[in-house]
Amino acid sequence: MTSWMESQVETHSLQDFQRPAVSSKVFIQRDYSSGTICKFQTKFPSELESRLDKQQFEETIQTLNNLYAEAEKLGGSSYLEGCLACLTAYTVFLCMETHYEKVLKKIARYIRDQNEKIYAPRGLLLTDPIERGLRVVEITIFEDRNIGSAR
Amino acid sequence: MHLGESTRECEYSQISTRSSTPMETPYKKKTPKKRKWETFPGRNRFYCDGRIMMAKQTGVFYLTLVLILVTCGLFFTFDCWFLAEQLTPIIPVIGAVLFLFVIGTLLRTSFSDPGVLPRATPDEAADLERQIDVANGSTGYRPPPRTKEVVINGQTVKLKYCFTCKIFRPPRASHCSLCDNCVERFDHHCPWVGNCVGKRNYRFFYMFILSLSFLTVFIFAFVITHIILNSQRIGFLSALKDSPASVLEVVVCFFSVWSIVGLSGFHTYLISSNQTTNEDIKGSWSSKRSKDNYNPYSYGNIFTNCCAALCGPLPPSLIDRRGFIQSDAPQLAPPTNGLPMYGSTQSQQSHKQVNTVDCHLQAKAAHCDCPHNSGVLLQGVAHHTGRGPEPRTEAESHVRARFGAAAARQIHLKARGGGISSSPWSPLQIILMLGLN
Secondary structure (H helix, E strand, O other), X not given: OHHHHHHHHXXXXXXXXXXXXXXXXXXXXXXXXXXXXXXXXOOOOHHHOXXXXXXXXXXXXXXXXXXXXXXXXXXXXXXXXXXXXXXXXXXXXXXXXOHHHHHHHXXXXXXXHHHHHHHHHHOEEEEOHHXXXXXXXXXXXXXXXXXOOOO | OOHHHHHHHHHHHHHHHHOOOHHHHHHOOOOOOOEHHHHOOOOEEEEOOOOEEEEOOOHHHHHHHHHHHHHHXXXXXXXXXXXXXXXXXXXXXXXXXXXXXXXXXXXXXXXXXXXXXXXXXXXXXXXXXXXXXXXXXXXXXXXXXXXXXXXXXXXXXXXXXXXXXXXXXOOOOEEEOOOOEEEOOOOEEEOOOOEEEOOOOHHHHHHHHHHHHHHHXXXXXXXXXXXXXXXXXXOHHHHHHHOHHHHHHHHHHHHXXXXXXXXXXXXHHHHHXXXXXXXXXXXXXXXXXXXXXXXXXXXXXXXXXXXXXXXXXXXXXXXXXXXXXXXXXXXEOOOOOOOOOOOOOHHHHHHHHHXXXXXXXXXXXXXXXXXXXXXXXXXXXXXXXXXXXXXXXXXXXXXXXXXXXXXXXXXXXXXXXXXXXXXXXXXHHHHHHHHHO
């Protein structure tokens, strides 16, 4: 009973003093200069200048672009998959993932990795573009209470 | 605009997701989890708990289905016996295979997501609006049409801003007025299949009309053969009296052949030149516009264009119909210490929504570019007929009618809330973890 009350108090104080407030969100838009393929702009947004290296940011976005290009690549393997699917009346996808879905899982893992290693320690959070309909890469900037001023 | 109630809803959900102990739950209202399709803002119908997605008007689709089923049913019942005996039993087998393929591709076209683009989340929309305002400078009585230009493969393409979805449409995307959605690589809205034809179901649509042309010609040819062979034995009129169903089949097939075969030919041309119906009707890449006009999306040769359209990778659905709605997405904090906030607070949201409704009405009068009811044949330039109240209000009233007024407010907020973080690390968990360490 007492431990429950303690946990109540603990949680309450955590909420009061360590609740991270979202200060702003930055949206990296799509780059359509190469056509309709999924590609994001690598221009470094000014809001992140104080938090992140330009190089790290560009590397993240470039890797994401490469992964999406891999997903949408036209080649022997994608044609084979398409023909096989057509011949089996698309029932093959009941037991198998499409190539695109496999790459999306890879992308999700990569973003999780990047968040853990690079972005979260800086009070930033990358949102997987698939959750925004592949329209934007959303970067949430959290208030940095340690430094003292909100961004 | 019910700000107090909606803000309370946000805070409630934030507190409930942070706590993992069941002790905290006595204060949490137990609401059943809703799937995302239930709060989908477009004018679509969903069946089988979100697995099937169709347009609102499905009457013509049922007509298509009935026509195909009845004609094939009559063929198998009345003509196949004679043909199998007199000629070869392979005929009904080929007929059956064609029939199954036609039905399979029809259902696949009608039931799948054509490539709907989900609407922008409130934060995204606010960010875009801010950028547009900065770019425009002064705002007159009538806001200028919002376009962005981009150079693709040497051609200048205009990207238009969609007032309903609050996004800049990707190239080749278009907003379907019937379904009230932006669809990627929008071809046309086909009432015969009861759905839009877009990036994700174009290949099924093409295979449907191609196999249907073969089936129609097949049935037409063999019913005529049946009548001719039969009339050689017992005379023409007796042959007709013997199988009256054949007459019906011939009539249906005769009228279908022209339109279906014509449509297949047209779409074969579109696929080989990598154009959409939309682009072809408008003559976007026609050399008549200017000497330098060419299609920037074409791969250069017919074979690659066909392969890309029919055998390319199948993109996944972007709208996640069957996911559950969760409200643990990080909300922007209310302004603290007088600092300016980038995103939208609730009051800004509602203000902007009112503004965009006005803009939407004006913009609709100014520009509209989705083929409306192109159906089987090309109906010419897209137009909006007077359709009464503008779609955004209609969509909301649809929600209100379905779920009641109170639910509509809640759902409106959640629908506008948009993207949900489904990754295993919620943003708060990461920050708390690092903070505690």
